[in-house]
Amino acid sequence: MTTPQENAATCREFIQRVLNEGDISYAEKMLADDFVDHSPMPGTAGDKASAIAMFTMMRAQTPDMHIEVEDVVADGSKVAVRSTMTGTDTNGFMPGMPPTGKAFSMGGMDVLTFDENGLNTEHYGIYDIPGAMTQLGLMPPPGG
Amino acid sequence: MDNVDVVRNLEAAYNARDYDAVRQILAADVACHTPGSEMLPAGIEGCIASNEGAFTSFPDRRTEVLDAFGDGDRVVTHVRMTGTNTGGIEWAGIPANDKAIDMDWIQISRLQDGKIVETWAQMDIPKMMVQLGAMPAPEGM
Numbered sequence A: 001m002t003t004p005q006e007n008a009a010t011c012r013e014f015i016q017r018v019l020n021e022g023d024i025s026y027a028e029k030m031l032a033d034d035f036v037d038h039s040p041m042p043g044t045a046g047d048k049a050s051a052i053a054m055f056t057m058m059r060a061q062t063p064d065m066h067i068e069v070e071d072v073v074a075d076g077s078k079v080a081v082r083s084t085m086t087g088t089d090t091n092g093f094m095p096g097m098p099p100t101g102k103a104f105s106m107g108g109m110d111v112l113t114f115d116e117n118g119l120n121t122e123h124y125g126i127y128d129i130p131g132a133m134t135q136l137g138l139m140p141p142p143g144g
Numbered sequence B: 001m002d003n004v005d006v007v008r009n010l011e012a013a014y015n016a017r018d019y020d021a022v023r024q025i026l027a028a029d030v031a032c033h034t035p036g037s038e039m040l041p042a043g044i045e046g047c048i049a050s051n052e053g054a055f056t057s058f059p060d061r062r063t064e065v066l067d068a069f070g071d072g073d074r075v076v077t078h079v080r081m082t083g084t085n086t087g088g089i090e091w092a093g094i095p096a097n098d099k100a101i102d103m104d105w106i107q108i109s110r111l112q113d114g115k116i117v118e119t120w121a122q123m124d125i126p127k128m129m130v131q132l133g134a135m136p137a138p139e140g141m
Helices: A004-020 A024-030 A048-061 A129-135 B003-016 B019-025 B044-057 B125-131
Strands: A031-037 A066-075 A078-088 A103-114 A120-127 B026-032 B062-071 B074-084 B100-112 B115-123
Touching: A004 A024, A004 A048, A004 A066, A004 A078, A004 A103, A024 A031, A024 A048, A031 A048, A066 B062, A066 B074, A078 B062, A078 B100, A103 A129, A103 B100, A103 B115, A120 B100, A120 B115, A129 B125, B003 B019, B003 B062, B003 B074, B003 B100, B003 B115, B019 B026, B019 B044, B026 B044, B044 B074, B100 B125
Parallel strands: A031 A120, B026 B115
Antiparallel strands: A066 A078, A078 A103, A103 A120, B062 B074, B074 B100, B100 B115
16 A cells, blocks of 8 residues: 555656656556546547557657646545646647747646555646647637 | 635635635635636635626536545645526626536645635636637547
8 A cells, every 4th residue: 555655756756757758658657557537638538548648749749848846735545736837839739739939837736546556547637728828829818 | 623624614605605704714815826816806805706706607606525635734625616607707708698617626725723825726717618618629529
């Protein structure tokens, strides 16, 4: 049985290795085979394979992406992560969008659930996508 | 009362528009870091204005705490909000259109001496904008 502190450490290592460094093997290792993403990218299955494909896609769209962990709260089998992603919109904010070449900063909140072996079984996340798209000039500011 | 119960009570007080209770739970100078909160007055008055704004837009507004857990001085909540846009959403330039919303947010609250002193939240605004007909659904939905 992993402790909340161990699960929290896994979250930090996951963000550093998988998202910041592109080490997909750590995602293969730490996501449970029956992993479920309750906030999948539109049009994707939300399973382990589609989550890994999304990490690869994110790094391809924004090669200099960096996620800074601002806070981690862990209790029982749950961990919440508050973070800020920064990067340069090099290949399109999302696939199919025209690259703007501009820098953006996007806040995010994730809640993750771990099993008794310390594997990540569930994920739910909300990100300030409107804020980032406004910075890139891809969306008008609210009300404007 | 533990910190998780304090945050649950705040959601109940917002639902009941019981601002005496809200004032017991939030510190007067509570700092809110939700995107968009810069458009509101600072501190507790901004929180009350935000709740009243939600009731103006969605008079049948209700929230439900889907998940809550805590660690030390911080509490995490995942909250679902449902309602019907019969009042219009001024900040987004959306008129009343009777469309139903079902959206959510994740919040971290920091407590000190039993009161909430700081919050950070991310709300699923795109989901709400699609439901309101103000934004096209992303491809694949």
